Amino acid sequence: MDTLYFLVQNTLPVAIPLLLVALGGMFSERSGVINIALEGIMLFGAYFGCLFVYSLQGSALSAQLILVLAMLVAAISGFLYSLLLSFAAINMKSDQTITGTALNMLIPAVILLFSKMKFNSDGVTTNVPFYVRKIPVLGDIPVIGQLFFQNTYITIYIGFVLFLISTIVLYKTRFGLRLRACGEHPHAADSVGVNVKKMRYAGVSISGILGGIGGFFYAVGVMDGNTNGHTGVAGFGFLALAVMIFGQWKPGRIFLAALFFAFLRMLSRSIALIPFLYNLGIDNTFYKILPYLVTMIVLAFTSKHSRAPKAEGIPFDPGAR
Amino acid sequence: MQLDIKKITKSNGFSAFTSALLAIGLGLVCGFLVMLGASPENSLYGFQTLLFGGMTRLGDVVYYATPIIMTGLAVGFAFKMGLFNIGASGQYTMGMFFAMYVGFMFKPPESIHWLLCMLAGLVGGILWGFIPGFFKALLNVNEVITSIMFNYIGMYLVDMLITKNSTMYISIKARTAYLPASAQMPSLGIRNSGANISFIIALLIAVILFIVLEMTIFGYELKATGYNKHASIYAGMNGKRNIILTMMIAGGLAGLGGAFYILSPSTIPGASMTYEPINVIASNGFTGIAVALLGSSNPLGIIFSGLFISYIQRSGSLVELYGYKPEIIDIVIAVxxxxxxxxRLMGMAIPRLFKGKKSRHSESHDDASEPDNPPEGPGEEIPASDNPAVEASGKGA
Incomplete structure (x- = not known):
């Protein structure tokens, strides 16, 4: 039972960033823009969130309040960074994959440069204790309390709420319907008066906001509140894209896919703590490779009948047939 | 006179060239602004070094250009078919590992040792290029995702295989051991530089690729598929086979790049290039994307863009003299x-500056930038190209 608690408690802080970033990718792609820049957006959000935490640490504010404020900073910075993609992809009709790659390459260099000049290190290190040993009252519930309300971060509750909001926005609002139309058949949407460019800006911007928050939550839940330009977010943005595809661009399935990937990733980092797997004596590298390998196997089986938005990656041109 | 300019400005090559120059210019402006922000008093000297510093190390420029020309070719060749080979990094790492393995573990006659290592690198790259091609052609998995995943898989795998092999890996130094001299490529004899025969081989390969693309049926099919996938299938071309073949060739090119890198002779006798397994994916693969884009995927253009990027990287290593960090170059390249x-949009805007008035002309296709998109109506495209280009330069400044 203790192993189960351990597994759940350690999976969730990894799953939430994946979930949020994958949801971000979903909004962007559902509006018709491929957002491969999620990796860069995450790192950008994580870095600014951590910088904000750094500037506030030692002040009288409580740790959880700092976390929420820093989350807002991360969201805004993610949004601003995503504008670079929106501009190139929507106004300039650029190749979205290449623009995304450029944005991914840009940000580690910027972070290294800035950190080396300012802190004389590769990134920013913070020491605010975000870790929550036990949530009052809820943590005392037997089993459930131990599973979800002990040894955790409040990021997982915020993340879950954002997930619910995303699902409602996508399926139950007029905005969500229009957004989806722009990704499937922008000309049809255009013909009934939907402003395709605006909707695509909205889609990419939401992905920037969620990507920034996801990046900061990664820094909090996985990196102990630190960010650096060398390891960045360790391919999490790309994994989130795989999660999104595995989840078939649907929030509910993305949620399950994120849990699944987080579980695999958590396994690779904590083999030594799980006696059963440790005794098998398999090299740790195999566990590190596992999430990527499983991604490929899963994609191999699901991509034949892919439910990708039909117009994703194609710049909108009102004059095209 | 007016007529001549029109003829030149209308050509594809001119459009590609001017847009490459424009992108480079904007990148350099960004670099200068960063310098200005970091330390204004040194920025002029720093920028001067950025522009001309590489002149003092031309041997090194050639030497560092070779691997990125290869990865550039790997990305550019796949681009011609409309495939985005972001996996050059993994293919490069695999090629490097295969070459190293043969270098350490095999003892063939000394005279052909380096040749065998090189071929092993080719095989490693082909293997890692085959996988995304296979996934794309037969299982409909986007090659971008496959390539990214296999960048990580390849990197972890290679790092593990190296650290477990006591002949190849010296754990105290946390680096690979020195390769035997017979496994190193013959030097070109430029003083104080590792420039070697691999540069000549890379040039030859680029020329061969140019010939393949321009003068063979396979090259024609490849480009046709890049322009319009559905039309090429309708015309009876075997799309699936061509996808796999293209990715294998691209992988092989990147693999050779990795082999060239690790097999370079050292300027210090008895030493060699080494590899540090620190679980980071190879950046030369990503630099290849910049090289390919700047060279508009043309093999001959890629030679020049590879040399340029290498040149500016060498210059970048010198700006530290003025207190700047070499990461500025990564920023410039990303921009x-x-x-x-x-x-392409900017490239179309520039010829219009020469012409001076709005005239309808069929747009010049730069197949590198947007191979997958359906051709847009010329009437729609031209007015749209004006404003954003102005905005773009405004944004860069």
Whole structure:
């Protein structure tokens, strides 16, 4: 039972960033823009969130309040960074994959440069204790309390709420319907008066906001509140894209896919703590490779009948047939 | 006179060239602004070094250009078919490992040792290029995702295989051991530089690729598929086979790049290039994307863009003298890629400056930038190209 608690408690802080970033990718792609820049957006959000935490640490504010404020900073910075993609992809009709790659390459260099000049290190290190040993009252519930309300971060509750909001926005609002139309058949949407460019800006911007928050939550839940330009977010943005595809661009399935990937990733980092797997004596590298390998196997089986938005990656041109 | 300019400005090559220059210019402006922000008093000297510093180390420029020309070719060749080979990094790492393995573990006659190592690198790259091609052609998995995943898989795998092999890996130094001299490529004899025969081989390969693309049926099919996938299938071309073949060739090119890198002779006798397994994916693969875009995927253009990027990287290593960090170059390169991605629109705006008036003309296709998209109506495209280009330069400044 203790192993189960351990597994759940350690999976969730990894799953939430994946979930949020994958949801971000979903909004962007559902509006018709491929957002491969999620990796860069995450790192950008994580870095600014951590910088904000750094500037506030030692002040009288409580740790959880700092976390929420820093989350807002991360969201805004993610949004601003995503504008670079929106501009190139929507106004300039650029190749979205290449623009995304450029944005991914840009940000580690910027972070290294800035950190080396300012802190004389590769990134920013913070020491605010975000870790929550036990949530009052809820943590005392037997089993459930131990599973979800002990040894955790409040990021997982915020993340879950954002997930619910995303699902409602996508399926139950007029905005969500229009957004989806722009990704499937922008000309049809255009013909009934939907402003395709605006909707695509909205889609990419939401992905920037969620990507920034996801990046900061990664820094909090996985990196102990630190960010650096060398390891960045360790391919999490790309994994989130795989999660999104595995989840078939649907929030509910993305949620399950994120849990699944987080579980695999958590396994690779904590083999030594799980006696059963440790005794098998398999090299740790195999566990590190596992999430990527499983991604490929899963994609191999699901991509034949892919439910990708039909117009994703194609710049909108009102004059095209 | 007016007529001549029109003829030149209308050609594809001119459009590609001017848009590449524009992207480079904007990238350099960004670099200068960063310098200005970091330490204004040194920025002029720093920028001067950025522009001309590489002149003092031309041997090194050639030497560092070779691997990125290869990865550039790997990305550019796949681009011609409309495939985005972001996996050059993994293919490069695999090629490097295969070459190293043969270098350490095999003892063939000394005279052909380096040749065998090189071929092993080729095989490693082909293997890692085959996988995304296979996934794309037969299982409909986007090659971008496959390539990214296999970048990580390849990197972890290679790092594990190296650290477990006591002949190849010296754990105290946390680096690979020195390769035997017979496994190193013959030097070109430029003093104080590792420039070697691999540069000549890379040039030959680029020329061969140019011939393949321009003068063979396979090259024609490849480009046709890049322009319009559905039309080429309708015309009876075997799309699936061509996808796999293209990715294998691209992988092989990147693999050779990795082999060239690790097999370079050292300027210090008895030493060699080494590899540090620290679980980071190879950046030369990503630099290849910039090289390919700047060279508009043309093998001959890639030679020049590879030399340029290498040159500016060498210059970048010198700006530390003025207290700047070499990461500035990575920023410049990333900005160049960013602007290259919509270079076609900008490239179309520039000839219009020469012409001076709005005239309808069929747009010049730069197949590198947007191979997958359906051709847009010329009437719609031209007015749209005016404003954003102005905005773009405003943004860069």
């Amino acid at each position: 160049i890629i960013y602007f290259s991605a919509f270079a």
